[in-house]
Amino acid sequence: MFELKNAGKEFQQRWLFKNLNLTAHAGDFISILGPSGCGKSTLLRILSGLDTVSEGSFSTSSQDPSGFVFQESCLLPWLNVFENVALGATQRQGRDSHAAITKILEVVKLTDAAQLFPRQLSGGMKMRVSIARALVNNKKILFMDEPFAALDDFTRFELQDELLEYWRQYNMTIFFVTHSLSESVFLSQKLWLFPQGQQKTFQEWVLEKPSTAANSYRNSAEYFQTVTTVTEHLRVKK
């Protein structure tokens, strides 16, 4: 569905990556990890079609509508929550749009905040508005660039749980950039790891985990073991 073949990307003769061969399928939840400046956002933009590879190829057979969710929630300050979500509802009209927004605000638990303006919202609420904006148009593919980075742990856990629920419920495909190994292990089935730690090459990890991973998985021995295994792997020179 998404395929990079011998893909490379350079900016001003500096190669961010070369010879990348990666495949993603419909329904995948993939986390992209690596140190600051390594090219995570660039890779995300290439996957979404906003940027192109410098060599090799990128192809996708997907016709599904896709949406971006950024670290900053990118809300318009002069519009309230309802109106900000309505901005995303471009493919719907009139009453249809009103009903869809009302429904999606319920899903992201913002019904009571519908009339509030961005300055009156917490970081977690703003992020929910961003996610609602993507959901309201039935976006099947989400490109998320460190969406939860600015949130405290408990809000982040809550939103991670919710995101997993949306992913399952709406059969989404999610590409998720994060700096957090533990977050990526909790959320995704596959890790795409830029060179970091002692590892000098790009790596792909497929995670074995229960298909219903939820809050209980976060506290399980299995989860801690996987985080430790991946961390150790990055620490040890090959």
Ligand SMILES: Nc1ncnc2c1ncn2[C@@H]1O[C@H](COP(=O)(O)OP(=O)(O)OP(=O)(O)O)[C@@H](O)[C@H]1O
């Ligand atoms: N349009 C551009 N023109 C020139 N250089 C660019 C462009 N976009 C990104 N870069 C450079 O490519 C490198 C990777 O940028 P990118 O934003 O993909 O990194 P990142 O892994 O997302 O970093 P961070 O974790 O800090 O968000 C950086 O050195 C950046 O300066």
Ligand SMILES: [Mg+2]
């Ligand atoms: Mg980035």
